[in-house]
Amino acid sequence: MSQVKTLNEFILDKQHDFPFASGELSRLLSDIGVASKIINQEINKAGLVNILGAAGNENIQGEEQQLLDVFADNKFINAFRSGGEVCGIASEENDDFLPFENESSRNGKYVVTFDPLDGSSNIDVNVSVGTIFSIYRRISTEGPAQLEDFLQKGTEQVAAGYVIYGSSTMLVYTTGKGVNGFTLDPGIGEYCLSHPNMKAPEDGRLYSFNEGNYNTFSTGLQKYCDWVKEEDASTGRPYSCRYIASMVADIHRNLIKGGVFCYPATAGSPNGKLRLLYECNPMAFIVEQAGGIATTGHERIMEIQPTELHQRVPALMGSKNMVGKVLEMINQYD
Ligand code: AHM
Ligand code: MG
Numbered sequence: 001m002s003q004v005k006t007l008n009e010f011i012l013d014k015q016h017d018f019p020f021a022s023g024e025l026s027r028l029l030s031d032i033g034v035a036s037k038i039i040n041q042e043i044n045k046a047g048l049v050n051i052l053g054a055a056g057n058e059n060i061q062g063e064e065q066q067l068l069d070v071f072a073d074n075k076f077i078n079a080f081r082s083g084g085e086v087c088g089i090a091s092e093e094n095d096d097f098l099p100f101e102n103e104s105s106r107n108g109k110y111v112v113t114f115d116p117l118d119g120s121s122n123i124d125v126n127v128s129v130g131t132i133f134s135i136y137r138r139i140s141t142e143g144p145a146q147l148e149d150f151l152q153k154g155t156e157q158v159a160a161g162y163v164i165y166g167s168s169t170m171l172v173y174t175t176g177k178g179v180n181g182f183t184l185d186p187g188i189g190e191y192c193l194s195h196p197n198m199k200a201p202e203d204g205r206l207y208s209f210n211e212g213n214y215n216t217f218s219t220g221l222q223k224y225c226d227w228v229k230e231e232d233a234s235t236g237r238p239y240s241c242r243y244i245a246s247m248v249a250d251i252h253r254n255l256i257k258g259g260v261f262c263y264p265a266t267a268g269s270p271n272g273k274l275r276l277l278y279e280c281n282p283m284a285f286i287v288e289q290a291g292g293i294a295t296t297g298h299e300r301i302m303e304i305q306p307t308e309l310h311q312r313v314p315a316l317m318g319s320k321n322m323v324g325k326v327l328e329m330i331n332q333y334d
Contacts, residue, residue: 007033007171007182007191014175024085024109025158025175028135033171033182033191035079036131036163039072039117040184043165046123060095060310068123069093072116072131086110087138088145090309092118092278097309099144110158111136111149115278119246128166130248134282135159150309154281154302161286162248172198172252174289179255195256200292204258204319205239208250216267220297220330227329247274251283251317255290260322264297264314272296272314276306280315293323297330 005013008030015026046068073093080086081100087108090097092115100106114133122129135158140146161173169184171191181195207228209217214225228239242259244250250261263274274280284294284301294301294317304313316326 005193007193010180010182010193022109025135028080028083028085028110028112029159029161029173031079031083031085032076032133032161032163035075036169036171037184037189037191038075039068039131040163040165040169042068042071043123043129046126069117069120076112076114076116076131076133080112081105084108086112087140087143088149089114090150090277091116092275092310097145097147097150099146101144106144107142109138111138111145113150113277113281115275118248118279119244122244122246128164128244128246128249130165130246130252131163132248132279132282133161134277134285147309150277151306153305154276154284157281157285157302160282162252162282164248164252166249166252170194170252172286174286176285176289179286179290198255198290200255200287200290200319201258202291202320204254204260204322205236206242206254206257206259207239207322208243208254208259208261208318209241210243210245210263211241213264213266213268217264218297218330218334220333221262221264221326223333224326224329227325247279247283251287254318255287255292258319258322260316260318260326262314262316262326264316269312271312274312274315276301276304276311276313277309280313283315284317287317291320292318293320295323295327297327297334 011026011029080089084104085108088099088111090113112135118132119129136152138149159175163171170181172181179198181198182191183194184191230237263272265272280301287294296314297316
């Protein structure tokens with residue numbers, strides 16, 4: 001039988017590569033693993049217990065919050081607040097960032113930005129959802145986190161990752177040295193290394209766009225959507241459309257099979273729908289570390305200087321050559 005490596009063993013091994021590291025990042029990553037297991041259990045029970053349905057509040061984006069969003073948000077906040085490594089967080093579900101005042105955390109080295117439950121409209125219909133997170137080293141020197149700690153470019157991420165609550169639950173993360181994926185073994189309650197050194201295929205045949213918005217896409221994107229449907233043996237077209245409306249699941253699948261994901265600017269959302277700090281930067285870090293490309297269509301996502309916490313940007317990411325083809329169309333027609 002092959003040797004199983006758990007997430008914690010893997011994190012510890014990696015820490016040994018840096019003998020002078022304090023172990024705080026390792027502890028933080030492992031806290032995220034624990035919180036995600038609690039959320040996973042709750043999601044699995046979603047159809048059974050009276051936790052389904054809207055919480056009756058709207059978040060700052062004007063979207064209805066689901067009870068599980070709130071549950072997941074609280075679990076992560078509590079894990080970060082009590083861990084001692086983090087001096088504050090910003091989450092998609094909260095209007096403002098949350099500085100930690102408690103003695104054990106106020107001087108923590110890191111801040112975390114996260115989307116506790118992305119794609120949560122899928123919960124009611126038993127379709128995959130995800131958690132997305134980014135970790136940054138604080139800029140302020142001491143005390144609870146300040147706004148400047150969160151408004152950092154994606155290139156400053158120390159680590160990022162996602163959890164996908166799907167037909168199995170996986171945690172995938174990077175610290176800038178490649179991407180590794182761990183599958184939760186429900187029998188032993190541990191994440192086990194299942195996808196070491198994940199690499200996105202350079203080509204693929206899957207495109208993930210919400211084509212219902214076709215009429216409001218730019219000409220370049222419309223041309224791409226037309227191009228993928230043409231018959232051509234040399235490029236394997238027509239391509240297949242795969243769109244779950246759960247960014248984590250769409251990008252995770254494309255990373256494994258090869259594909260391109262896009263949430264562009266539309267008439268209704270002139271900057272796109274997805275948030276730079278909670279969704280685009282962390283997923284961009286993963287995609288780039290797996291060998292793919294992550295861009296707005298005009299600039300590299302991770303080089304954008306954020307100006308506000310809930311900033312949205314258009315997102316185009318995935319297999320290198322497929323993103324390259326979309327960019328070619330954008331450059332030619334837009
Ligand atoms: P959420 O953060 O409110 O859950 O929304 C984000 C999700 C993404 O996971 C997904 O890519 C996108 O919304 C789908 O949006 P649409 O239904 O407009 O295609
Ligand atoms: Mg989201």
